[in-house]
Amino acid sequence: MDVQGLQMTQNTPSPGVFKRNPPIAGEAEAIEAAKNGDAEAFSKLYALHKRRVYTLCLRMLGNVSEAEDMTQEAFLHLFRKIGSFRGESAFSTWLHRLTVNLVLMHLRKKGLNLVSLEETINPSEEDAPKRDFGSRDIHLTGSVDRVALERAVASLPPGYRMVFVLHDVEGFEHNEIATMLECSTGNSKSQLHKARLKLRELLRQPEPTAQPASLKEVTV
Amino acid sequence: MTDSLPDFDTMTQADFEKYLPDFFANGDGHVSTDPRLQTFLKNNPDCAALVRDLEAIADQARSLFEPTEDPSDAVWSNIQNKLKQQGPEDDDLPIPQTV
Numbered sequence: 001m002d003v004q005g006l007q008m009t010q011n012t013p014s015p016g017v018f019k020r021n022p023p024i025a026g027e028a029e030a031i032e033a034a035k036n037g038d039a040e041a042f043s044k045l046y047a048l049h050k051r052r053v054y055t056l057c058l059r060m061l062g063n064v065s066e067a068e069d070m071t072q073e074a075f076l077h078l079f080r081k082i083g084s085f086r087g088e089s090a091f092s093t094w095l096h097r098l099t100v101n102l103v104l105m106h107l108r109k110k111g112l113n114l115v116s117l118e119e120t121i122n123p124s125e126e127d128a129p130k131r132d133f134g135s136r137d138i139h140l141t142g143s144v145d146r147v148a149l150e151r152a153v154a155s156l157p158p159g160y161r162m163v164f165v166l167h168d169v170e171g172f173e174h175n176e177i178a179t180m181l182e183c184s185t186g187n188s189k190s191q192l193h194k195a196r197l198k199l200r201e202l203l204r205q206p207e208p209t210a211q212p213a214s215l216k217e218v219t220v
Numbered sequence: 221m222t223d224s225l226p227d228f229d230t231m232t233q234a235d236f237e238k239y240l241p242d243f244f245a246n247g248d249g250h251v252s253t254d255p256r257l258q259t260f261l262k263n264n265p266d267c268a269a270l271v272r273d274l275e276a277i278a279d280q281a282r283s284l285f286e287p288t289e290d291p292s293d294a295v296w297s298n299i300q301n302k303l304k305q306q307g308p309e310d311d312d313l314p315i316p317q318t319v
Contacts, residue, residue: 046296046299050290050291050295050296051287051288051289051290051291052287054287054289054290054291054295055287055288055289056287058289059284067291068291068292068294068295071291071295072295072298072299072302075295075299076299076302076303079299079303143276143280144276144277144279144280145280146280146283146284149277149280149281149284150284150288153281153284164281168277168278168281168282169281169282169284169285170285171282171285174245189241189242189244189245190241192241192244192245193240193241193244196274196277196278197274199277200270200273200274200277203277
């Protein structure tokens with residue numbers, strides 16, 4: 001796969017991403033050792049990052065099988081290309097960007113045209129958030145349950161879920177998302193807002209309809 | 221998205237809805253503490269409730285950053301197998317054995 005197409009260059013990460021990706025003890029040594037072909041160092045990097053990479057894939061794809069495939073691909077790419085990591089950004093930031101780009105490439109191959117985000121992965125009218133501005137008796141109680149939010153995110157339409165995960169969960173900026181999704185920053189802002197409105201709607205629904213069977217069973 | 225900001229003194233609910241994505245995108249993302257919007261939010265409790273809800277969702281979303289799911293052991297096995305198939309000469313790769 002074309003690494004350039006995956007945008008493996010180390011753009012300056014947003015401060016938020018750096019803050020959320022602090023160095024991990026022993027990681028720097030493992031990276032250098034892995035660059036020199038130390039097999040155990042690769043094992044350590046996998047152990048350190050497998051959960052976060054897999055969770056990211058699962059949230060973006062909503063499907064266990066595809067998420068595992070993409071996790072596998074992400075680490076295979078990592079092992080092949082770790083020599084190009086120059087330490088100018090947090091390693092996990094670099095790895096997450098690689099993973100996001102692989103997932104997006106996978107989705108494009110599946111026919112989900114992310115180039116025209118607005119037209120092709122915008123949800124249908126029935127999936128779009130209702131335009132009720134919110135009467136006072138139906139707003140959330142000021143707190144959102146983590147598990148309920150996880151379930152609601154899993155049930156979002158793919159386009160909304162993608163932008164929400166990238167921005168609100170992973171901490172990417174709108175300009176970074178726009179580059180990755182090949183859309184405008186305005187489009188990214190709009191999609192994020194609609195995603196939050198849809199989540200609000202889902203979280204206000206009674207439990208049975210707000211919850212899909214489980215995170216693992218939701219497919220794109 | 222919008223190119224310019226509205227007049228905060230004469231802003232309607234429709235204006236607010238139109239500009240809300242920009243309000244969130246600018247600054248620290250906390251619309252409820254934006255001094256320019258305090259009067260409007262005080263006079264429009266439904267809008268204030270909406271803002272509170274969306275902020276609560278965005279705040280809780282940060283907690284999702286911590287991973288909760290593990291891939292199955294098959295993923296690492298597959299990675300090892302793929303690397304073995306390619307061989308070190310293919311990509312100059314070592315073959316990790318353990319996690």
